[in-house]
Amino acid sequence: MTERANNQLFDAYFTARDMREVFCDQGRVQAMLDFEAALARAEARVGLIPQTAVAPIEAACQAGLYDFSALGEAIATAGNSAIPLVKALGRQIAGNHAEAERYVHLGATSQDVMDSGLVLQLRKALELIESDLAQLGAILAAQAKRYAATPLAGRTWLQHATPVTLGMKIAGWLGAVTRSRQRLQELKPRLLVLQFGGASGTLAALGDQALPIAQALAEELHLALPEQPWHTQRDRLVEFGAVLGLIAGSLGKFGRDISLLMQTEAGEVFEPAAPGKGGSSTMPHKRNPVGAAVLIGAATRVPGLLSTLFSAMPQEHERSLGLWHAEWETLPEICCLVSGSLKQALLVAEGLEVDAERMARNLDLTQGLVLAEAVSIVLAQKVGRDTAHHLLEQCCKRAVAEHRHLRAVLGDEPQVTAQLSDAELDRLLDPAHYLGQAQTWVERALAEHFALTA
DSSP: OOHHHHTOTTHHHHSOHHHHHHHSHHHHHHHHHHHHHHHHHHHHHHTSSOGGGHHHHHHHOOGGGSOHHHHHHHHHHHSSSHHHHHHHHHHHHHTTOHHHHTTTTTTOOHHHHHHHHHHHHHHHHHHHHHHHHHHHHHHHHHHHHHTTTOEEEEEETTEEEEEEEHHHHHHHHHHHHHHHHHHHHHHHHHHSBOOOOTTTSSOGGGGGGHHHHHHHHHHHHTOBOOSSOOTTOOHHHHHHHHHHHHHHHHHHHHHHHHHHHHSTTTOOEEOOOOTTTTOOSSOTTOOOOHHHHHHHHHHHHHHHHHHHHHHTOSOOTTSOSSHHHHHTTHHHHHHHHHHHHHHHHHHHHHTOEEOHHHHHHHHTTTTTGGGHHHHHHHHHHHHOHHHHHHHHHHHHHHHHHHTOOHHHHHHTOHHHHTTSOHHHHHHHTOGGGOOTTHHHHHHHHHHHHHHHHO
């Protein structure tokens, strides 16, 4: 049984298949081979190697030609994946074109192959993440607009506060998605760059042809040429990891809100139902928030992985011992976790089930207390802030003690009725009339989303 087979049990739940394919052994090896093929083309363009060597090298740069198990065993001795791969590549070429073999990997070092290969993988990963974020943003924008005027209890410190709207809550999730999309766009020029420095970063082995070859190689790979090699300057990768951490955290917030709204005691918003989804092995009635669990799980796991990237930044001199190695599986795993979280978020957002009637009933659980502020503010303008606050506080205590609705208690209080009519009290105790700028926040979040999408 292969290692890949041993890792399949949870992959479908926590990782998107297309992202795992980017970072599987095949994906890693092919990305490095793509670098080697591009290097041959670049060096032939500049005239360092004969054009006749390019085709044999390119033909051998196919991941399917190599034994991944053998490479894995060799890595344990070599210390990185490029050394045994380049040796295997050379043998593969030599079997068909002995002369071309001498031009393989000319002027490059192992880290050039691995880092540039990683950047090629990250470019694919970035495309997948951006696509899912754009789709999620579109779904959340539609849902925010749909529920812009649907009141529900705002909750602070897990207690009922003043009313908000479901659309406003969704707009909050949308805003985080929009900002993450903006961050990804901003970091692309810094992230998608070539790594090519040779033994110590000087490209001395290539002499005067070094810079032309580097430029040609960057063009071949459709990457930017940075101001210098970045073997031990890892801020580009860590920045990307940090943005992925923000995405994971924002999706975790989405998942946390959904899971709380799905609680039996709330029962206001639910993940979409599906046969066998969210069931229990013993309790037939259960409907667990299994999508939200992935979002919260990823938000919990990614920060620990991200700390590894930050811890690995102070790398020694021109090439690192151990700190570089600590990155190899860390950033790919972050990408995979975020991809799985995004897939689950798409499913949840698209199929949200909303119980507006339950929201209305829950808003009245405190029998009007959540609207005490609305009455207090209006009354303060007539009798003063301190007097109004004290009066409403006493009325609230009476309502709780007597198990009565606040509207009834206020209607029996002469100091209140002397200032506010029955119609005014009815209006003030109606959640739909105390939503403040909720609609505006939705509109602003939608505007930000559509500005980015245009």
